[in-house]
Amino acid sequence: MSSHNESILREPLITGKDITYAKITDDILVPVENKPNKAWWIGFTIASLGALLWVVSVGYTFWTGIGAWGLNKTIGWAWDITDFVWWVGIGHAGTLISAVLLLFRQNWRNSINRSAEAMTIFAVICAATYVVAHMGRPWLAYWIFPLPNQFGSLWVNFNSPLVWDAFAISTYFTVSLVFWYCGLLPDIATVRDRATGLRQKIYGVLSFGWNGSVKSWQRFEIVSLILAGISTPLVLSVHTIVSMDFATSVIPGWHTTIFPPYFVAGAIFSGFAMVQTLLLILRKVMNFENYITMFHIESMNIIIMVTGSIVGVAYLTELFIAWYSGSEYEMYAFANRIAGPYWWAYWAMMTCNVISPQLFWFKKIRTSIPISWVLSIVVNIGMWFERFVIIATSLHRDYLPSSWAMFYPTWVDVGIFVGSIGLFFTLFLLFLRFLPAIAIAEVKMLLKSSSLQHKTKLVQEGAFPEEQVQYFADSLGKYDSVIEEDIKALKIK
Amino acid sequence: MSNTKYILGSFADPDELMSGIDKLQANNISIYDCFTPMPIHGIEAKLGVKPSRLPIAAFCFGALGTILGFSLLYYTMAHDWPINIGGKPSLALPNFVPVTFEITILLCALGMVATFFFRNHLFPGRAPRVMDIRATDDRFILAVDARENTNHELVESLLKEAGAVEVKYNERKYISYE
Structure with missing residues (x-):
């Protein structure tokens, strides 16, 4: 169905003139086949310094114990779990894009899934380090798994959401990695067949001997589809289980049934924001404007707006239920969030997560690259505050006023957090350098159905009614990669 | 000509590849396999490849x-x-x-x-069984076993007619990565 004709009303997913299969390969492999430019080196230097900070901070934590953090007897979870949930949430967009959008046949996912999936994997790596670090005795981390032991065997308690979490996160990481790597095989083979010498050998090993035969592609597509099918409930289960770490406790502000859907929506929200933050830079620096178009940006902004609204409704529901429950402790927990000593965190969360995404109702704003970029960062800040608010403000004033306390992060807390961002970017930049950042094969599938050039050709052949063509021409106005000439070409018969 | 093992039709367009398949099949020429840089929907039905289990x-x-x-x-x-x-x-x-x-x-x-x-015999370090180096880039390769189908001129003319950019007579099955 390479020549499957798509409705002209659908906006193009590939813009630009004279795009051929060869040009797609050439364009996408530019960063992989050439020496990195100055921007990459600057980014990589800063990111790896961050990663170094992470190594030092985590190393220091392992050496001295979690007393190195600002925890006290009242607040036993603070930045560690805040950062953990933040990273896991960011990781959700990758699977959502690669799995859910595949099931819904949203072809615009084809050019953003690869980098989003890579992001997922790196974000989960960052998240996992907090899980290990916050255990206090990380060398005993394997105790979370049901291994036969010399205590009886005394097994782990499978009634505990913390054990579920270990299973969920490790399954999620494994399945995401497998999904990502399977998708990479054909593209690695492309790199292999264009390379020479040692590079060819290395990519040859990594390509697993992929050859693109009919049977390979047939099985490849089946595997992708089934992995998408099973990843969809998986991704929902992961953040559901993360939320149950809180929801199954008896802490006011945590003990609510709304948590699973609310956390999942928040995860998608922050994940898309992170994808947006990275892709807006990526498309500019790597000249991917023709493949990651304004349509992609706008679609992601719409998803951010929708999930942001769901999160907003969840916040308000939580408030209402706190009041409606009549539970004194629940009411106090929320009054304390709104007007207690952490009011600024609560209102930062409210502003960033509920109000700012509503700006995307305006087409001008959601198709503006600088504003989208700023808002995507605002959302990520907001989502960090959300987790901080949930965790720290619920804990810091517990049932006994004599144990009320505040949380002050130490340099180690800050170091691990800032360092994990460095680690994330280090991994991401290495990915951009060595692997194709856009799924080449999948983008090629769009060339003869959803590209501007193909649609223009059909229009010139008179395949569509005049008013539909006009609608199409109007929708091109927002594209920054479409020039005046491209629109004029639609008028030529 | 007798050393030719495979005749490869190299297409620049997937639809031309599909019409090449039709043309060869109409002339009772069996197709060995196709190698493409992207999945082509409907090709397995054409070639009679069974659904995957x-x-x-x-x-x-x-x-x-x-x-x-x-x-x-x-x-x-x-x-x-x-x-x-x-x-x-x-x-x-x-x-x-x-x-x-x-x-x-x-x-x-x-x-x-x-x-x-x-x-699919995919594992790290497996030598790629690739017949044409551009099959992973921008060419859609249709391979015909030259020993089973002896009328090479007919194969070539049908492939050209369907729009093949290039027809190759390969004396070894797979390209060498050495």
Whole structure:
């Protein structure tokens, strides 16, 4: 169905003139086949310094114990779990894009899934380090798994959401990695067949001997589809289980049934924001404007707006239920969030997560690259505050006023957090350098159905009614990669 | 000509490849395989390639995961060392759902992908069985076994007619990466 004709009303997913299969390969492999430019080196230097900070901070934590953090007897979870949930949430967009959008046949996912999936994997790596670090005795981390032991065997308690979490996160990481790597095989083979010498050998090993035969592609597509099918409930289960770490406790502000859907929506929200933050830079620096178009940006902004609204409704529901429950402790927990000593965190969360995404109702704003970029960062800040608010403000004033306390992060807390961002970017930049950042094969599938050039050709052949063509021409106005000439070409018969 | 093992039609467009398949098949010329840089929907039906049975494998691995996962929970929590947690039942089925589910997904994914790799002989370091170096870039390759189909001129003319940019007579099956 390479020549499957798509409705002209659908906006193009590939813009630009004279795009051929060869040009797609050439364009996408530019960063992989050439020496990195100055921007990459600057980014990589800063990111790896961050990663170094992470190594030092985590190393220091392992050496001295979690007393190195600002925890006290009242607040036993603070930045560690805040950062953990933040990273896991960011990781959700990758699977959502690669799995859910595949099931819904949203072809615009084809050019953003690869980098989003890579992001997922790196974000989960960052998240996992907090899980290990916050255990206090990380060398005993394997105790979370049901291994036969010399205590009886005394097994782990499978009634505990913390054990579920270990299973969920490790399954999620494994399945995401497998999904990502399977998708990479054909593209690695492309790199292999264009390379020479040692590079060819290395990519040859990594390509697993992929050859693109009919049977390979047939099985490849089946595997992708089934992995998408099973990843969809998986991704929902992961953040559901993360939320149950809180929801199954008896802490006011945590003990609510709304948590699973609310956390999942928040995860998608922050994940898309992170994808947006990275892709807006990526498309500019790597000249991917023709493949990651304004349509992609706008679609992601719409998803951010929708999930942001769901999160907003969840916040308000939580408030209402706190009041409606009549539970004194629940009411106090929320009054304390709104007007207690952490009011600024609560209102930062409210502003960033509920109000700012509503700006995307305006087409001008959601198709503006600088504003989208700023808002995507605002959302990520907001989502960090959300987790901080949930965790720290619920804990810091517990049932006994004599144990009320505040949380002050130490340099180690800050170091691990800032360092994990460095680690994330280090991994991401290495990915951009060595692997194709856009799924080449999948983008090629769009060339003869959803590209501007193909649609223009059909229009010139008179395949569509005049008013539909006009609608199409109007929708091109927002594209920054479409020039005046491209629109004029639609008028030529 | 007698040394020719495979005749490759190299197409620049997937639709021309498809029409090439039609033309060859209309003339009773069997097609060895096609190598393309992207999946082409409908090609397997044309070539009579059977639907993949991977979904069955995936289901079996998933079911195995469910059984193993639940058995693990049952064995550890209810059989080997039941613990009295606030007098609640040891066999707490609702609490077993998340872990059973995760193990199901994990086994389904790993098992299916392992089957895929096994059946397609994909593993790290495998020498690629590639017939044309551009098949992973921008060419759609149609391979015809030259020993089975001896009328090489007909094959070439049909391929050219369908729009092949290039017709190659290969004396070895796969290209060498040495």
